[in-house]
Amino acid sequence: MNSLIPLLVAAPLAGAALLLLGGRALDRFGHWLATALAALSFGFGLALFSDMLGREAEHRAITKHLFSWIPVNGFQADISFRLDQLSMTFVLLITGVGTLIHLYSVGYMAHDERRRRFFAYLNLFLAAMLLLVVADNYLLLYFGWEGVGLASYLLIGFWQHKPSAATAAKKAFIVNRVGDMGLSIAIMLMFVEFGSFSFEPILGSAGTVGGAAQASEGKLTAIGLMLLLAACGKSAQVPLQSWLGDAMEGPTPVSALIHAATMVTAGVYLITRSSAIFDLAPDAQTAVVVVGAVTLLFGAIVGCAKDDIKKALAGSTMSQIGYMVLAAGLGPIGYAFAIMHLVTHGFFKAGLFLGAGSVMHGMNDEVDMRHYGGLRKHMPVTFVTFGLGYLAIIGFPGLSGFFSKDKIIEAAFAKGGTEGWILGLCALVGAAVTAFYMTRVMLLTFFGEKRWQPDADGNAPHPHESPKTMTIPMVLLAFGSVFAGGLFAYNGSFLTWLEPVTGHSEGDSPLAPLVVTLLTTACMLAGVAVSYLMYGRSAVPVVPPVGSPLTRAARRDLLQDDFNHAVLVRPGSALTAALVYFDSRGLDGFVNGLAATIGGISGRLRRVQNGFVRSYALSMFGGTLVLVATTLLMRSV
Amino acid sequence: MNPVNYLYLSALLFTIGAAGVLIRRNAIVLFMCVELMLNASNLALVTFSRLHGTLDGQIIAFFTMVVAAAEVVVGLAIIVSIFRTRHSASVDDSNLMKL
Numbered sequence: 001m002n003s004l005i006p007l008l009v010a011a012p013l014a015g016a017a018l019l020l021l022g023g024r025a026l027d028r029f030g031h032w033l034a035t036a037l038a039a040l041s042f043g044f045g046l047a048l049f050s051d052m053l054g055r056e057a058e059h060r061a062i063t064k065h066l067f068s069w070i071p072v073n074g075f076q077a078d079i080s081f082r083l084d085q086l087s088m089t090f091v092l093l094i095t096g097v098g099t100l101i102h103l104y105s106v107g108y109m110a111h112d113e114r115r116r117r118f119f120a121y122l123n124l125f126l127a128a129m130l131l132l133v134v135a136d137n138y139l140l141l142y143f144g145w146e147g148v149g150l151a152s153y154l155l156i157g158f159w160q161h162k163p164s165a166a167t168a169a170k171k172a173f174i175v176n177r178v179g180d181m182g183l184s185i186a187i188m189l190m191f192v193e194f195g196s197f198s199f200e201p202i203l204g205s206a207g208t209v210g211g212a213a214q215a216s217e218g219k220l221t222a223i224g225l226m227l228l229l230a231a232c233g234k235s236a237q238v239p240l241q242s243w244l245g246d247a248m249e250g251p252t253p254v255s256a257l258i259h260a261a262t263m264v265t266a267g268v269y270l271i272t273r274s275s276a277i278f279d280l281a282p283d284a285q286t287a288v289v290v291v292g293a294v295t296l297l298f299g300a301i302v303g304c305a306k307d308d309i310k311k312a313l314a315g316s317t318m319s320q321i322g323y324m325v326l327a328a329g330l331g332p333i334g335y336a337f338a339i340m341h342l343v344t345h346g347f348f349k350a351g352l353f354l355g356a357g358s359v360m361h362g363m364n365d366e367v368d369m370r371h372y373g374g375l376r377k378h379m380p381v382t383f384v385t386f387g388l389g390y391l392a393i394i395g396f397p398g399l400s401g402f403f404s405k406d407k408i409i410e411a412a413f414a415k416g417g418t419e420g421w422i423l424g425l426c427a428l429v430g431a432a433v434t435a436f437y438m439t440r441v442m443l444l445t446f447f448g449e450k451r452w453q454p455d456a457d458g459n460a461p462h463p464h465e466s467p468k469t470m471t472i473p474m475v476l477l478a479f480g481s482v483f484a485g486g487l488f489a490y491n492g493s494f495l496t497w498l499e500p501v502t503g504h505s506e507g508d509s510p511l512a513p514l515v516v517t518l519l520t521t522a523c524m525l526a527g528v529a530v531s532y533l534m535y536g537r538s539a540v541p542v543v544p545p546v547g548s549p550l551t552r553a554a555r556r557d558l559l560q561d562d563f564n565h566a567v568l569v570r571p572g573s574a575l576t577a578a579l580v581y582f583d584s585r586g587l588d589g590f591v592n593g594l595a596a597t598i599g600g601i602s603g604r605l606r607r608v609q610n611g612f613v614r615s616y617a618l619s620m621f622g623g624t625l626v627l628v629a630t631t632l633l634m635r636s637v
Numbered sequence: 638m639n640p641v642n643y644l645y646l647s648a649l650l651f652t653i654g655a656a657g658v659l660i661r662r663n664a665i666v667l668f669m670c671v672e673l674m675l676n677a678s679n680l681a682l683v684t685f686s687r688l689h690g691t692l693d694g695q696i697i698a699f700f701t702m703v704v705a706a707a708e709v710v711v712g713l714a715i716i717v718s719i720f721r722t723r724h725s726a727s728v729d730d731s732n733l734m735k736l
Binding site (some may be wrong): 610611612613614617618621 | 655658659660662667728729731732733
């Protein structure tokens with residue numbers, strides 16, 4: 001079975017290569033080829049999964065060494081893969097949700113003339129993400145990590161004729177580079193400290209102790225903080241969150257892919273994978289939970305103010321990933337729940353994004369929710385699937401989000417002490433705000449009176465249900481949104497499944513689980529009620545009201561771009577301008593001045609060579625006179 | 638007669654020669670001025686030889702004459718060939734290596 005692991009990555013990679021190199025001949029069926037290869041990869045994943053289930057919990061991790069990549073004395077980087085329970089979870093999520101998004105894109109991108117290229121990039125995205133999660137060492141993980149960055153750049157900027165899309169792609173890429181720098185520094189630190197990049201020598205595995213156990217806490221903290229920086233970049237956590245909202249410029253399936261199955265989950269994977277390092281570096285863990293808590297509130301507040309349906313969902317993603325990072329920062333109390341929320345979030349967030357795409361498809365690509373309204377009768381399938389995703393994300397009892405989010409809030413309280421109370425309350429407030437903004441999205445889009453506006457060409461929208469290729473994935477994802485959480489929580493099955501990799505410990509919670517559950521549900525209901533009073537009872541104005549200062553700030557992503565502009569861009573460009581000035585006036589000025597001086601002197605000297613014999617004779621006489629005079633003077637002295 | 642007077646004459650002749658070289662344009666005159674300077678220095682050498690009572694100066698004067706004779710041959714040939722091509726003996730006209 002081990003030899004199937006490389007094929008997981010190879011199938012979508014081959015698809016990307018075929019579609020990019022194949023040319024126009026593949027235009028007619030290329031999208032189906034890409035979808036089939038994604039499905040094939042999912043098939044391999046299922047085969048490996050059933051094989052894994054057949055083994056004892058301690059022997060489930062398998063490795064496959066393919067070849068030696070960079071063999072230098074003392075520096076061994078291999079192309080080798082490792083599939084354990086954690087990677088397996090990701091593989092199934094990535095390939096499963098990824099395949100559904102491929103299928104959806106067949107319908108969504110039907111009229112795009114660059115469809116073949118789009119599917120090639122989608123396949124590349126899957127391949128890079130799969131490589132990231134099945135890599136057996138940090139260097140190969142980094143390779144996949146960069147591949148994800150590249151594919152996201154290509155996909156966000158897919159409609160490159162729009163300047164906003166091109167800018168958004170560059171923004172995503174550059175912000176991600178900052179995080180990537182953190183990962184590369186972390187890898188260098190690990191190599192210096194442990195002399196290896198592979199997971200097993202560093203992190204240890206069942207039965208063996210890794211190098212991390214012997215390293216000093218200071219070094220582990222440094223590595224942990226660098227890993228956190230990397231995670232912040234890919235997972236859009238504060239302070240590297242600014243790219244996520246703009247990434248909505250890409251086609252909607254891309255948003256679904258980035259937000260649900262790939263890309264933003266990479267940071268959570270990295271932190272969970274490196275749990276052995278974080279567990280021994282409490283300071284780094286504190287940084288992780290702070291980042292998670294801040295982001296979950298930040299994203300939630302932004303989500304409340306956005307009128308663009310995709311940007312509201314983007315704020316929600318940021319907030320939900322904040323939950324996962326928070327849980328991952330809690331240590332063994334939270335790792336399993338972080339991944340569990342990641343998987344359930346993968347289902348409902350993909351479903352929500354695909355639903356949003358379906359709405360846009362029916363509304364002439366309108367994204368402003370204030371121009372929707374009353375769509376539930378016109379798009380019943382979208383309404384029901386979106387509605388189930390909505391109930392799942394706000395944590396309606398019995399649906400996926402309820403189980404996973406509730407567990408995270410419980411774990412946050414279980415952290416213990418004042419820290420536990422602060423984190424738990426943050427998470428509770430986040431749950432209430434989540435319910436508020438998601439209810440707002442739901443009410444603005446599907447309920448109320450019609451506020452439809454004609455598009456730029458004056459065509460009034462005629463909302464209609466999307467084609468089968470789009471609705472089938474939405475229905476399947478809705479099933480996941482409803483049942484996945486319950487399935488995972490049943491008998492703690494997900495916990496048992498992941499425990500050999502991440503470990504698990506019950507924290508010391510000051511509140512009984514039932515109390516937390518009731519509190520969470522109460523917060524959720526309060527959020528829904530407030531939202532209903534604001535947007536369900538009264539008519540929604542088509543033109544957004546001015547709003548409070550907080551609303552206005554949140555509409556501008558809590559001034560993140562202004563902050564970046566003032567703190568990073570302006571000083572950066574001032575520094576660049578100063579360096580350019582110094583270079584052109586200082587260094588170039590010195591060199592050019594030297595050249596000009598020598599040139600000027602040469603010009604003067606050139607006049608001496610005038611071609612007249614008599615002037616040469618005069619200079620000879622002059623020279624002779626000087627010589628004679630000097631000789632006489634020297635004699636007399 | 639005081640031999641030092643010959644030195645004064647030599648200096649006078651040399652100055653006339655040098656001034657001629659610097660002032661005149663005609664190549665032939667220039668040439669004659671150069672000869673004048675050479676002979677002035679010859680006179681000075683011979684005078685010094687007489688003053689010191691040795692033969693060194695006289696021998697050097699012979700060398701100078703030989704060199705001057707050779708120089709006249711080469712120099713006149715050059716002047717004649719320049720005059721043929723440029724129809725002018727002025728040294729200011731021939732300020733370029735090419736024609």
